[in-house]
Amino acid sequence: MPLENPPGSAFLLAAVGAHAAARFAERVAALDLTPPQVGLLGLIAASPGQSQQQVAQVLGMPPSRLVGLVDALADRGLVERRRNPDDRRLHALHITEAGRAVLDEIGAVGRAHDDALCRSLDADERETLRALLSRIAADQGLRPGVHPGYRSV
Amino acid sequence: MPLENPPGSAFLLAAVGAHAAARFAERVAALDLTPPQVGLLGLIAASPGQSQQQVAQVLGMPPSRLVGLVDALADRGLVERRRNPDDRRLHALHITEAGRAVLDEIGAVGRAHDDALCRSLDADERETLRALLSRIAADQGLRPGVHPGYRSV
DNA sequence: TATTGTTATACTCTATAACTATA
DNA sequence: TATAGTTATAGAGTATAACAATA
Numbered sequence: 392m393p394l395e396n397p398p399g400s401a402f403l404l405a406a407v408g409a410h411a412a413a414r415f416a417e418r419v420a421a422l423d424l425t426p427p428q429v430g431l432l433g434l435i436a437a438s439p440g441q442s443q444q445q446v447a448q449v450l451g452m453p454p455s456r457l458v459g460l461v462d463a464l465a466d467r468g469l470v471e472r473r474r475n476p477d478d479r480r481l482h483a484l485h486i487t488e489a490g491r492a493v494l495d496e497i498g499a500v501g502r503a504h505d506d507a508l509c510r511s512l513d514a515d516e517r518e519t520l521r522a523l524l525s526r527i528a529a530d531q532g533l534r535p536g537v538h539p540g541y542r543s544v
Numbered sequence: 545m546p547l548e549n550p551p552g553s554a555f556l557l558a559a560v561g562a563h564a565a566a567r568f569a570e571r572v573a574a575l576d577l578t579p580p581q582v583g584l585l586g587l588i589a590a591s592p593g594q595s596q597q598q599v600a601q602v603l604g605m606p607p608s609r610l611v612g613l614v615d616a617l618a619d620r621g622l623v624e625r626r627r628n629p630d631d632r633r634l635h636a637l638h639i640t641e642a643g644r645a646v647l648d649e650i651g652a653v654g655r656a657h658d659d660a661l662c663r664s665l666d667a668d669e670r671e672t673l674r675a676l677l678s679r680i681a682a683d684q685g686l687r688p689g690v691h692p693g694y695r696s697v
Numbered sequence: 698t699a700t701t702g703t704t705a706t707a708c709t710c711t712a713t714a715a716c717t718a719t720a
Numbered sequence: 721t722a723t724a725g726t727t728a729t730a731g732a733g734t735a736t737a738a739c740a741a742t743a
Contacts, residue, residue, distance in 0.1 A: 398689060399658035400670055401564045403677040408561010409693035410684055411554045443702065453735060458703060472702095480701040480742050505552035511683035516676060517553055523665060523673045524556040530664035531563055536551060540562035597724060606712060611726060625725095633719050633724040 411508055412540065418500045422493065427541050429497055431460050435470050436486045436494055437536070443482055449534070451542030469493055564661055565693065571653045575646065580694050582650055584613050588623050589639045589647055590689070596635055602687070604695030622646055 398406075416426050424432075434446060443461065447454040461484065464470040469490035472482040486494070509517050533539055551559075569579050577585075587599060596614065600607040614637065617623040622643035625635040639647070662670050686692055 397674070397678075399654060400674050400677065401568065401654070401658040401661045402689075402691070403674060403681060404557070404561045404661070405565040405568065405693070406561070406686055406691050407677050407681050407684070408557045408559070408564065409691065410681075410686055411561065412558040413692065415554065415558065444700085454702070455704080455736080456734065459734095478701085478743070482702070501552060501554070505554045508554045508557070508680065508684065511679050512676060519672060520676045521550070521553050521556060523669060523676075524553065524560050525550075526664050527661065528556060528560050528563075531560070531661065533559055533563055536555075538555070538559050538562065539566065540558070595724070607725070608713080608727080609711065631720070631724085635725070 411504075414508065415501070415504050418504055419497065422496055422500065424493075424497070426538070428460055428463060430538050430541055431457075432464060432469060432486065432490060432494060432497070433536070435464075435484045436491065439485050440483045443484065446484060450537060451539070464490070564657075567661065568654070568657050571657050572650065575649055575653065577646075577650070579691070581613055581616055583691050583694055584610070585617060585622060585639065585643060585647060585650070586689070588617075588637045589644065592638050593636045596637065599637060603690065604692070617643070 412426065419426060419429050430450065431446070434449065435441075438446075438449075441449075443457050444454055447457045450457070461470065461472065465472060467489075468487055471485050471487055473485055475481040475483055509520070512520065528535070565579065572579060572582050583603065584599070587602065588594075591599075591602075594602075596610050597607055600610045603610070614623065614625065618625060620642075621640055623637055623639050626638055628634040628636055662673070665673065681688070
């Protein structure tokens, strides 16, 4: 129940955000992917060649957790680990051609998801919503494009 | 990373919503409560006398999960189970005076949380945001005041 | 000795299903 | 037999810490 009546923006944000995340998870499940895997794939595509430590740092998760995520994507040939010859401890992460193709599919899924979620808003209203949310995100210190839900406490 | 550039409303909503939920969880943790407990307490206050089955139905969780949540609140004297004399299988849930007092504290915490989250928006903008989010929530079939994140798949 | 990536372990949360008491 | 509530069990997800390879 709303603790305030009417419910405050924060409650609405959390509720609608959780709904949006759940619906998105359903959609990418059809591609046999989880949201954290999607976030990781997108990050590797945007910043190729980084080490697992660096990626874990950006995503705000322990490096040990990254191992399984990278394994899942690598097993399917969507990303690859390349050993750095200068320092053979480092594994640079790169997206593959197959990974890029899947990323395109994810993009289509994301747009469909966006449309379904905001279908009750016209174009101007969607832009207003995006602008307000972007302002909050920046003010609250959220890194653009990084979902804080994958971050540890 | 945003799969679209700029990120769509849905991604922003999920990200800011997760952030809002995490910050709220931190705040109520200071009252020794978890967000599901807060949601349950608020629901019992708003609709007293319902059975656990009914409450579980509204919250979208299995009745077995409700047991632990009610136990935690009942052990602290915030709610109580009252057996129905006509059908002794049913436990009607009621909030206590102590529960009401805690609910007041939660309300204050929620307002502070709301202010902190939306501090980059002026009053008009906050109202605009609330209106747009309310529209999406209604269109997407979210029950007012019920956080879908506690719902099972 | 320090660091990268990995594996092992343990813990939290939750759903499913068995169980009890009432009807 | 059916239903409300409870307890038991099991599974998913994740953090912490130990470990092996490399520096």
